[in-house]
Each structure stands twice: as structure tokens, then as C-alpha cells.
Amino acid sequence: MGLSKTIWTNPSEYLRTIQPETPVLFFSPAALQAAARRFIDGFPGMVTYAVKSNPEEVVIENFSAAGVRGYDVASPFEMRMIRRLAPDAALHYNNPVRARHEIATAVELGVKSYSVDSHSELAKLIEMVPADGCEISVRFKLPVSGAAYNFGAKFGATAEVATELLKTVAAAGFIPSITFHPGTQCTDPAAWESYIRTAADIARDAGVTIARLNVGGGFPSHRLNGVLPQIEETFALIDRVATEAFGENRPMLVCEPGRALCGDAFTLAARVKAVRDDNHVFLNDGVYGSLAELPLIGVIDRTEVLTPAGVKRAGDKADRIIFGPTCDSVDRLPGEVALSAEIEEGDFVVFQGMGAYSTVTNSRFNGFGELSLATVLSLKL
Numbered sequence: 268m269g270l271s272k273t274i275w276t277n278p279s280e281y282l283r284t285i286q287p288e289t290p291v292l293f294f295s296p297a298a299l300q301a302a303a304r305r306f307i308d309g310f311p312g313m314v315t316y317a318v319k320s321n322p323e324e325v326v327i328e329n330f331s332a333a334g335v336r337g338y339d340v341a342s343p344f345e346m347r348m349i350r351r352l353a354p355d356a357a358l359h360y361n362n363p364v365r366a367r368h369e370i371a372t373a374v375e376l377g378v379k380s381y382s383v384d385s386h387s388e389l390a391k392l393i394e395m396v397p398a399d400g401c402e403i404s405v406r407f408k409l410p411v412s413g414a415a416y417n418f419g420a421k422f423g424a425t426a427e428v429a430t431e432l433l434k435t436v437a438a439a440g441f442i443p444s445i446t447f448h449p450g451t452q453c454t455d456p457a458a459w460e461s462y463i464r465t466a467a468d469i470a471r472d473a474g475v476t477i478a479r480l481n482v483g484g485g486f487p488s489h490r491l492n493g494v495l496p497q498i499e500e501t502f503a504l505i506d507r508v509a510t511e512a513f514g515e516n517r518p519m520l521v522c523e524p525g526r527a528l529c530g531d532a533f534t535l536a537a538r539v540k541a542v543r544d545d546n547h548v549f550l551n552d553g554v555y556g557s558l559a560e561l562p563l564i565g566v567i568d569r570t571e572v573l574t575p576a577g578v579k580r581a582g583d584k585a586d587r588i589i590f591g592p593t594c595d596s597v598d599r600l601p602g603e604v605a606l607s608a609e610i611e612e613g614d615f616v617v618f619q620g621m622g623a624y625s626t627v628t629n630s631r632f633n634g635f636g637e638l639s640l641a642t643v644l645s646l647k648l
């Protein structure tokens with residue numbers, strides 16, 4: 268008799284012991300809490316977590332334990348989950364388009380912060396949400412680059428419309444604020460500078476002193492070997508530019524990262540089903556599973572190949588086409604991926620930095636997508 272092992276030392280120990288035939292996401296609570304503390308200690312304002320990037324309950328519980336006190340939610344489901352797991356946390360309902368029944372649920376659950384990017388949606392909020400002590404943030408967009416893809420294609424008012432919206436928010440008795448999202452995996456800190464300066468212009472043109480400025484998510488996680496995210500430098504830039512742009516009207520700052528808080532706390536191991544005629548690699552996970560994001564924002568090159576015994580395959584790398592397990596031909600990782608030339612059937616391909624937009628986009632298409640979660644003390648192989 269012995270205690271069953273539920274926390275593993277590292278991914279290799281799990282892989283060689285369990286020999287999993289389904290993809291596994293390894294979760295390091297220590298890495299997740301360290302990411303939260305990095306933001307809480309470094310960001311010059313309130314740190315909230317964008318729930319959509321990874322809504323696993325263990326993730327929310329660990330953020331809560333690490334001191335995260337606010338959550339960016341987009342749906343009644345996310346609101347109820349946070350109310351259950353972190354009852355005292357602030358809910359920021361920052362999906363700017365809402366059905367009336369969703370607004371009614373938010374009011375019922377005591378949501379005190381909403382974002383908006385259009386006159387029609389603002390009219391709904393004014394009609395349905397009691398103004399007293401409640402914040403409405405106007406979301407605007409700029410045509411700036413730096414992110415992996417453009418969030419402005421769906422949400423965000425132009426600066427002109429944002430100015431009008433901000434006047435209306437203030438006149439209706441709500442707490443006026445401004446918000447933006449520079450786009451996900453934004454590796455260029457200059458994007459925040461343009462946004463913050465424009466936010467100050469919008470407030471000035473509207474003649475409104477804003478209470479808070481939400482500088483979004485978009486902070487990068489570590490996806491490429493040679494490119495370490497310079498988060499502290501971005502924090503310092505945000506702090507400096509907020510003071511320069513707003514002067515004595517400097518608002519309180521809020522951020523709502525998803526990827527940068529959860530991305531590096533998870534590592535994926537997918538098994539090699541086949542190396543077809545010594546050429547294409549077929550994995551048991553793909554773009555309909557937890558690798559859904561790769562065709563959208565590019566591959567993660569923080570990969571290793573492990574033998575079934577959990578030992579790293581060294582030696583030269585060779586570029587391979589990698590397919591996922593479904594019969595759909597788009598189920599393929601973008602481009603070619605450099606993997607150990609010695610890769611064999613039964614090996615594991617390990618992708619680090621897989622915590623964001625992975626568990627939650629995993630589907631059961633074609634009967635695949637059975638994804639396991641294993642807790643580890645360390646993600647070091």
C-alpha cells in the first residue's frame with residue numbers, strides 16, 4: 268500500500284511512469300503564482316486576470332491565493348464561476364457587446380465595472396445598470412502594430428466616437444474610465460505608449476477626468492527561445508507615460524492580462540503516433556486540440572523531443588511537417604517545426620509556454636481531444 272501520487276516532480280517523471288496515450292498539460296502552481304506576483308509587484312496599479320485565457324478552476328484558485336483580486340469576465344458563466352471561487356473579487360465585465368439577459372445577470376451578480384465601444388451598447392447599459400458607484404470604461408482602438416494579431420478588428424471605438432461616449436458616460440452619472448487592448452502577445456512596448464497618450468487626448472477632448480485607465484492584456488508570454496518577455500520594462504514605460512500624458516489628472520491604472528499570467532505555467536506533452544515513411548510526424552494533439560492557437564499566432568519553438576523513457580533526444584534537428592490526429596487536412600502546425608532528427612513513434616513532443624488559449628479551445632472533433640492535466644512541482648524536464 269502507498270499513497271497514490273497526485274503531484275509529480277516534473278513532466279519527465281510523469282511521462283516515463285504513466286506512458287500517457289492522450290495529450291497531457293502539465294501545470295505548475297508555483298510558476299503560475301510567480302507570474303501573478305511578478306505582475307502584482309511590478310505593475311503600477313491593479314492586476315486583474317482575463318479569465319478566458321485559461322478558466323481552469325485550479326488556475327483561478329491559485330491566482331486568488333497569490334493575491335489577484337479582480338477578474339475580467341465576458342459571460343454569465345465566467346461571472347458565476349468567479350463568484351463561486353473568489354467571492355470577494357471584483358468582476359470587470361469587459362466584453363463590450365452584451366445581450367440584455369447578460370446585462371441583467373451582471374446586475375444581479377453585483378458587477379460594478381463595464382466596458383463599451385458603441386452608442387447602441389451604451390444606451391442599453393444606461394437603461395439597465397444603476398449608475399450609482401458603477402464604472403463604465405470606454406474602449407477605443409488605434410491602428411498600431413506590435414501584437415500577434417489585431418484585436419481592433421472586432422472591438423474598440425475610434426478616438427472620435429470614444430470622446431462622445433465618454434461625455435455620455437459622465438453625463439449619465441457613471442464613473443468614467445477608459446480601456447484598450449493593444450492586441451495579444453504584444454512584444455512592442457511602444458504600442459502602450461501610443462494608446463496611453465491617445466487616452467489622455469480623449470479624456471481632455473471630452474472634458475472628463477477619468478477615474479481609471481485599463482491598459483488591457485496583450486502582455487507577451489515566453490513563446491520563442493531567444494525572446495524573453497520584457498515585462499518590467501513595459502511596466503516602467505506605462506508608469507512614466509501615464510504621468511507624462513495625464514499630469515495631475517493621472518487615473519488609477521488597471522491591467523487585465525491573460526496570456527502573460529497563465530501561459531508559462533503549463534507545458535504540453537503530445538505523443539508521436541507515427542512518423543509516416545520517415546517523414547511527416549503525426550501527434551495525438553493538434554489544431555482542434557490544445558494547439559488551436561498556433562495557426563493564428565505562430566509556432567512555439569520552445570520544444571523538446573523525449574524518448575518513452577523521458578530522456579531528451581539530443582543531436583541535430585530537422586524540419587518536419589507536423590500533423591494532428593484528426594482526418595482534417597488543416598489539422599497541421601504552421602510551416603515546419605525543427606525537432607530532433609532521431610524522433611520516433613512513441614516519443615513525446617513537449618511544448619513549453621502552453622497555458623493560454625489551450626485548455627479552453629480543445630475540442631472533441633473526430634473523437635480526439637481527451638486532454639489530461641497533471642500537476643508538477645517544476646516544469647523543467
Ligand SMILES: *Cc1c(COP(=O)(O)O)cnc(C)c1O
Nearest residue numbers: 317361451452484485524525526
Ligand atoms: C482576451 C482579453 C484579454 C486578455 O488578453 P491577453 O492577450 O491574453 O493578455 C484582456 N482583456 C480583454 C477585454 C480581452 O478580451
